[in-house]
Amino acid sequence: MTRTTELLRVVHAHPGVTRADAARHLGIGTGATTELVARLTQASLLAEAPAARSGARGRPTTALVAHPSGPVVLAAQITHRAWRLDTVELGGRVVATVSADHTGTGWSDVATGVAGGITRMRETHGERVRALGIAAPGPVTSDRRLDATTSGWHDVDLHDLWPDAPLLVAGNDASLAATAESARGAAAGAAVALHLLIEYGLGGAVVDQGRLVIGAHGASGEFGHMPFGDPAVICPCGARGCWGTAVDGTALARHLGQPSPADPVSYAKAVIASPAPAERAAVTMAAAALGRGIAGLVNGLDADLVVLGSIAADLLTAAPAELHAAYQSGLMAIRRSSPPPLLPAALGPDGPVAGAAEAAWSALLGQLVPR
Numbered sequence: 001m002t003r004t005t006e007l008l009r010v011v012h013a014h015p016g017v018t019r020a021d022a023a024r025h026l027g028i029g030t031g032a033t034t035e036l037v038a039r040l041t042q043a044s045l046l047a048e049a050p051a052a053r054s055g056a057r058g059r060p061t062t063a064l065v066a067h068p069s070g071p072v073v074l075a076a077q078i079t080h081r082a083w084r085l086d087t088v089e090l091g092g093r094v095v096a097t098v099s100a101d102h103t104g105t106g107w108s109d110v111a112t113g114v115a116g117g118i119t120r121m122r123e124t125h126g127e128r129v130r131a132l133g134i135a136a137p138g139p140v141t142s143d144r145r146l147d148a149t150t151s152g153w154h155d156v157d158l159h160d161l162w163p164d165a166p167l168l169v170a171g172n173d174a175s176l177a178a179t180a181e182s183a184r185g186a187a188a189g190a191a192v193a194l195h196l197l198i199e200y201g202l203g204g205a206v207v208d209q210g211r212l213v214i215g216a217h218g219a220s221g222e223f224g225h226m227p228f229g230d231p232a233v234i235c236p237c238g239a240r241g242c243w244g245t246a247v248d249g250t251a252l253a254r255h256l257g258q259p260s261p262a263d264p265v266s267y268a269k270a271v272i273a274s275p276a277p278a279e280r281a282a283v284t285m286a287a288a289a290l291g292r293g294i295a296g297l298v299n300g301l302d303a304d305l306v307v308l309g310s311i312a313a314d315l316l317t318a319a320p321a322e323l324h325a326a327y328q329s330g331l332m333a334i335r336r337s338s339p340p341p342l343l344p345a346a347l348g349p350d351g352p353v354a355g356a357a358e359a360a361w362s363a364l365l366g367q368l369v370p371r
């Protein structure tokens with residue numbers, strides 16, 4: 001990595017960093033840093049802003065920020081109901097956003113909407129737009145094809161959204177949300193973070209030293225299909241006893257003796273919000289099943305932090321004592337004295353779009369070279 005790329009990475013990770021702190025991050029002298037900053041400022045890649053003095057006797061210093069006419073990336077988040085497109089500058093600040101609902105009837109509807117949004121953003125920001133990152137509701141192959149079975153979108157070519165994109169990156173929304181939580185959210189600074197998200201099933205990701213563990217085929221993170229559940233229950237994936245079937249909306253319905261819900265996400269949210277004793281008991285059982293499985297993963301992965309998203313976070317809020325008790329009792333004794341904390345996701349529903357922006361920026365940073 002060149003020093004210019006390194007400095008841009010430092011400013012992206014710590015927008016507003018002082019020139020002196022940036023020099024320390026890079027391990028180079030202040031003179032060399034000043035020269036580097038001058039080159040990047042001249043190339044419209046960085047700008048300097050006045051920074052607060054450090055203490056009464058501190059010399060005035062400057063903070064390094066994104067250049068007002070510097071490069072930006074577009075970050076798209078596509079769900080089964082809506083899409084959103086953010087324009088994001090160096091350092092992660094969103095400078096513009098546009099969003100709309102879609103009918104969900106076909107991919108062409110969604111593609112037309114998103115492509116229109118991209119055209120509008122490019123009309124506003126012109127040549128500054130240098131990359132597109134996409135967070136998609138399903139697995140994305142390395143040639144950017146999406147299969148979102150729950151939405152009925154099969155073998156969709158994401159290049160169609162912007163065929164001439166100078167740089168296109170795409171990924172599954174849960175994985176990208178995990179990347180964002182590790183970069184700027186609840187898992188910032190963790191060595192090995194385990195991310196778990198319950199919505200339509202249980203999925204997640206492992207982020208090791210800031211790097212997403214993607215697996216040999218890019219499909220890791222299917223933690224919901226580990227056999228931590230009841231072997232009497234057959235999962236839609238075909239296996240018995242999948243963990244996901246013990247913690248999601250279908251699990252709550254089974255505990256309550258109700259039919260499997262058509263929309264397990266809103267069903268789970270309603271059950272978790274209910275104060276009725278039968279619902280409380282069902283929530284307690286799901287929370288305990290979640291805690292037990294997390295203990296198994298923490299034992300196996302030696303994670304130092306666990307981030308819970310969506311319904312997993314709701315279960316933590318609704319039944320913290322039961323969830324923690326099951327977690328503690330499943331941990332190996334050597335891990336029990338300082339169990340890795342269980343934290344709700346900090347970015348919430350903004351996680352996937354923030355992750356798409358991070359992925360686009362991380363691909364773009366190495367290409368930004370001052371002439």
Ligand SMILES: [Zn+2]
Nearest residue numbers: 225235237242
């Ligand atoms: Zn399964």
